[in-house]
Amino acid sequence: MSATVLVLCNDFSLAAAKTSRHLCQALTRLGHTAVGRDTRLMRWAIAATEKEFPARLAAYEDLIYGKWFKFLFDYGFDTVISLDLHWLFTSRLMVDSELITGIHSFWFDDLRSHLKTSPMFPLAPLELINGPKVSHHCYGQGQMEELRLLGVKRVLPSALAAPAEYLDSHAPCLMRNRIAFIGNPGLSVPPTSRAQQAFAKGENLAALRLLSRQELLEELGTGEPTASWLSSCPQVRELLAAATELRLAQPHAAAIALLVEAGKTYPQAFEYLNRSGVILDAALLVKLVNRYDRPGLALRLHRRGWLDVYGTPEQWAPYGITAQPTVTFPRLAAAYQKYAVHLNAANCARDASANEKLFEIAACGRLSLNLDSPDVRACYSGNEIVLAENDEALEAAAERALKDPDAALVTGGKARTRTANEHLWEHRLKKALV
Amino acid sequence: MNSTAKPSGVLLLSNDMATPFAKTTDFIANAIERRGIPAYVRDNAEARNLTYLFQQEMAPQMPQAQEAIADALRDLVEYAGIDTVFSLDLNWYITPGLFVDDAAVRSVHSLWFDDFRSWCTSHTNPNFPIDGEVFQRTIKDPKVMHHFYGDSMAQEARLLGFTSQRITRLAAPRHLLECDAPCTHRDKLVFIGNPGFRGDPHPEAIKLMEAGADIDELRAFSRDATLKYPDVRAVEWFKEEPDVVKLLGVALEARRRFPYRPALQILHLVRTHYPRAFDYANEKGIILDLAFLVKLVNRYDRPAFIHRLWKRGLIDVYSADAEWKFYGVEALPYVVFRDLPEYYRKYAVHLNAPNSIRDATANEKLFEIAACGRLSINLDSPDVRSCYDPGEIVLVDSLAALEAAAEQALRDPDAALAAGEKARQRTAREHLWDHRVAAMLGT
Numbered sequence: 008m009s010a011t012v013l014v015l016c017n018d019f020s021l022a023a024a025k026t027s028r029h030l031c032q033a034l035t036r037l038g039h040t041a042v043g044r045d046t047r048l049m050r051w052a053i054a055a056t057e058k059e060f061p062a063r064l065a066a067y068e069d070l071i072y073g074k075w076f077k078f079l080f081d082y083g084f085d086t087v088i089s090l091d092l093h094w095l096f097t098s099r100l101m102v103d104s105e106l107i108t109g110i111h112s113f114w115f116d117d118l119r120s121h122l123k124t125s126p127m128f129p130l131a132p133l134e135l136i137n138g139p140k141v142s143h144h145c146y147g148q149g150q151m152e153e154l155r156l157l158g159v160k161r162v163l164p165s166a167l168a169a170p171a172e173y174l175d176s177h178a179p180c181l182m183r184n185r186i187a188f189i190g191n192p193g194l195s196v197p198p199t200s201r202a203q204q205a206f207a208k209g210e211n212l213a214a215l216r217l218l219s220r221q222e223l224l225e226e227l228g229t230g231e232p233t234a235s236w237l238s239s240c241p242q243v244r245e246l247l248a249a250a251t252e253l254r255l256a257q258p259h260a261a262a263i264a265l266l267v268e269a270g271k272t273y274p275q276a277f278e279y280l281n282r283s284g285v286i287l288d289a290a291l292l293v294k295l296v297n298r299y300d301r302p303g304l305a306l307r308l309h310r311r312g313w314l315d316v317y318g319t320p321e322q323w324a325p326y327g328i329t330a331q332p333t334v335t336f337p338r339l340a341a342a343y344q345k346y347a348v349h350l351n352a353a354n355c356a357r358d359a360s361a362n363e364k365l366f367e368i369a370a371c372g373r374l375s376l377n378l379d380s381p382d383v384r385a386c387y388s389g390n391e392i393v394l395a396e397n398d399e400a401l402e403a404a405a406e407r408a409l410k411d412p413d414a415a416l417v418t419g420g421k422a423r424t425r426t427a428n429e430h431l432w433e434h435r436l437k438k439a440l441v
Numbered sequence: 442m443n444s445t446a447k448p449s450g451v452l453l454l455s456n457d458m459a460t461p462f463a464k465t466t467d468f469i470a471n472a473i474e475r476r477g478i479p480a481y482v483r484d485n486a487e488a489r490n491l492t493y494l495f496q497q498e499m500a501p502q503m504p505q506a507q508e509a510i511a512d513a514l515r516d517l518v519e520y521a522g523i524d525t526v527f528s529l530d531l532n533w534y535i536t537p538g539l540f541v542d543d544a545a546v547r548s549v550h551s552l553w554f555d556d557f558r559s560w561c562t563s564h565t566n567p568n569f570p571i572d573g574e575v576f577q578r579t580i581k582d583p584k585v586m587h588h589f590y591g592d593s594m595a596q597e598a599r600l601l602g603f604t605s606q607r608i609t610r611l612a613a614p615r616h617l618l619e620c621d622a623p624c625t626h627r628d629k630l631v632f633i634g635n636p637g638f639r640g641d642p643h644p645e646a647i648k649l650m651e652a653g654a655d656i657d658e659l660r661a662f663s664r665d666a667t668l669k670y671p672d673v674r675a676v677e678w679f680k681e682e683p684d685v686v687k688l689l690g691v692a693l694e695a696r697r698r699f700p701y702r703p704a705l706q707i708l709h710l711v712r713t714h715y716p717r718a719f720d721y722a723n724e725k726g727i728i729l730d731l732a733f734l735v736k737l738v739n740r741y742d743r744p745a746f747i748h749r750l751w752k753r754g755l756i757d758v759y760s761a762d763a764e765w766k767f768y769g770v771e772a773l774p775y776v777v778f779r780d781l782p783e784y785y786r787k788y789a790v791h792l793n794a795p796n797s798i799r800d801a802t803a804n805e806k807l808f809e810i811a812a813c814g815r816l817s818i819n820l821d822s823p824d825v826r827s828c829y830d831p832g833e834i835v836l837v838d839s840l841a842a843l844e845a846a847a848e849q850a851l852r853d854p855d856a857a858l859a860a861g862e863k864a865r866q867r868t869a870r871e872h873l874w875d876h877r878v879a880a881m882l883g884t
Contacts, residue, residue: 044483083779
């Protein structure tokens with residue numbers, strides 16, 4: 008049965024715009040009708056109206072509701088898909104529509120970040136996102152646990168994927184003696200001076216995680232919001248110390264699960280954070296133990312003179328890396344194929360490590376170097392990608408790949424086959440739309 | 442305009458306040474994607490809503506709103522590698538320099554769906570307030586190509602000073618070719634759509650239709666009614682420059698005799714006889730308003746077409762009911778886009794008639810009905826004739842001929858379906874959005 012699907016994105020996150028287009032293309036290939044739209048401007052207008060002319064917010068919502076109601080009706084949409092909650096901006100519109108039988112959120116971001124950066128008309132998000140026709144698809148175990156603990160009900164596992172069009176790309180491999188990293192350092196705030204010194208000394212990931220934990224514990228209470236937390240419940244410090252300690256030992260475990268675990272010893276602090284609605288902010292602090300993972304890995308290979316970095320130059324400059332300009336969407340596949348080997352590392356702000364790049368590099372038939380994590384291992388084996396136990400192992404694997412790029416390309420070819428069989432957006436959508 | 446290299450990304454701007462426009466934008470986007478070119482459709486109704494909101498009540502924040510809109514699209518242009526912009530009408534026109542001043546954007550294509558006057562005066566298309574000269578300069582920038590689906594529309598544009606322009610017919614989306622819904626209505630014709638011009642019809646016109654007047658009589662009535670029952674604005678023009686009545690009188694008669702001649706061209710020809718009236722209209726900026734009055738000679742073409750067969754009980758009409766009630770036609774519920782192919786296929790024979798307010802007659806429905814393998818009966822006009830031959834569609838020049846053609850089709854629906862199949866094949870060969878996109882992009 009073919010569906011008529013509205014795919015919503017928010018161009019404020021342009022990576023999401025790219026993926027939304029891939030979703031539309033995959034839906035079309037599956038025989039569905041797919042129409043993509045963006046909500047960025049509307050969200051900007053909601054925020055501006057709320058700030059400048061709150062009395063007109065309700066009238067503006069009516070205007071938006073009317074337009075979308077007619078749009079949904081005229082097109083006859085029966086399914087809505089979006090990354091995160093881009094489908095949610097006014098109460099009821101999608102949830103109440105009799106025509107729409109399924110709403111699917113493919114989580115890209117985390118709930119906390121989404122709600123902070125996506126203005127909506129006044130509504131009760133938890134009630135709406137738990138509607139009977141709403142499904143939440145998570146690409147990481149940690150992400151799933153986080154959503155469940157927050158009271159989100161229909162949470163399903165669904166790894167990210169690659170666009171089928173990358174399988175058709177056959178750009179030449181021109182760089183066999185260098186490794187590429189395409190992306191930003193993760194957090195857009197620059198590293199501290201202590202971290203810069205640690206990078207300069209060539210500290211390993213374990214040391215960098217220790218440092219990050221130390222920094223965040225030292226900063227607790229020196230500014231808001233943590234000052235308020237500590238003045239209301241001093242035990243929060245112990246809770247966070249325990250949770251971040253656990254994160255050092257289990258760097259890929261869900262931050263929220265670690266807080267729950269630590270909360271058994273510090274129940275008062277956990278209760279306080281939970282009741283105050285700041286548990287996600289606390290979870291972000293726990294995640295920040297890994298904040299130097301991605302730049303740390305990049306710097307390790309960069310110091311050896313092996314790595315080319317493509318990303319926002321201003322974000323990489325504090326790490327002493329001169330990045331080449333961001334690769335635009337149409338050039339991505341060719342950029343992946345230009346190099347035999349790619350570094351891949353997760354964004355620490357998300358509790359999910361099998362990022363989109365993992366699948367995209369594989370779809371392009373190239374070898375990716377990854378830190379071993381349950382999420383990544385669930386998608387590819389050690390015969391298809393590199394799964395390194397730590398940064399030293401990753402560096403050694405990089406050296407081997409540079410010495411034998413043909414072998415790297417053979418492994419990349421296996422990853423490509425696996426992607427074609429299991430990891431395209433078509434596979435995810437087929438499962439979601441059953 | 443350099444459009445020879447394959448684009449790396451296309452941005453299509455829709456206006457979702459008018460969903461027929463949005464639908465066509467999506468069809469074009471799909472055709473572009475089929476050529477392996479990434480296409481991003483973005484709605485600018487939000488931008489226009491914002492403009493309206495900020496003009497009315499939040500004027501001090503206007504520059505901020507303008508910047509937010511420009512930023513949103515500029516970012517997408519940069520990251521998605523957009524080098525080509527498409528829209529129906531001027532939906533790409535939001536803030537003046539956004540695309541034409543961006544070196545990354547190589548070409549901008551306006552596919553005219555509406556007419557220039559209607560688009561610029563519609564309340565659903567507010568723009569940021571700008572100097573008229575900037576507007577003219579922007580839309581006539583060398584990067585901008587204007588595509589017109591009717592010969593007369595193109596001539597009108599030439600007279601308005603559009604130099605970069607070409608004829609690009611409308612078309613059908615490819616998926617219609619694959620629709621295999623059954624033909625269940627062989628004993629009735631169908632018309633899916635509204636009466637075109639939205640103003641209430643004159644009661645005399647309805648009486649004429651009831652009395653069996655043919656299309657030429659209705660055009661003559663419309664010609665006379667324009668001068669006999671002028672609206673408030675026209676009364677003012679006639680008072681300020683009495684020669685306007687004479688200019689219009691001659692132009693209206695010319696249009697009655699040559700119903701597919703461009704209204705603006707007719708006015709230009711009549712200018713030699715009434716230069717003072719023409720100069721008055723030009724200085725006052727009402728030339729397009731006069732052209733609109735001239736087009737209204739044809740205003741009853743579409744309703745009369747439908748009314749004639751409705752009276753005989755030969756036709757089902759699907760539309761918003763309120764639109765047809767003045768004509769005594771009871772419409773069946775409006776068909777949503779999703780169901781359109783099924784409804785096209787359900788009937789063996791369709792009526793098709795252009796909207797009088799546009800100087801172009803080969804409308805989208807002409808191609809869509811054909812793509813669904815069904816026969817359409819059309820008013821004979823140069824635009825329609827240039828797309829399909831008799832045998833693929835039916836061309837008539839009067840209501841009497843229409844009635845005869847309808848009776849014939851109902852008597853022999855198999856022959857109608859065979860003609861429809863020929864039209865489907867012609868559409869598959871020549872009249873899909875894929876063909877138009879290939880020609881426009883030169884790929």
